[in-house]
Amino acid sequence: MLKTKIDVKQKLFINGQWLEAGECAPLYSPYNGGELTKIPVATMEETESVIEAAVIAQSVMKKLSKH
Secondary structure: OOOOOOOOOOEEEEOOEEEEOOEEEEEEOOOOOOEEEEEEEOOHHHHHHHHHHHHHHHHHHHOOOOO
C-alpha cells in the first residue's frame, strides 16, 4: 500500500508558461482509494487558452519537414 503522497506542482502549464492554479482537486489511487496528491484544475478560460495554443502549434507543426 502506498503511504506517501506524490509531490505535484500546483501550477498549470499553458502555452509555454507555468501559471498558478486557482483550485486543486484530489487525485485518488484506483488501488486503494487513498488520496495520492492534489492536482490543479483549469478554469473554462484556461481550457480555451490551451485549445487555442494547441491549434496554433498544430498548424506550425504541419509546415515542418517530416524527415
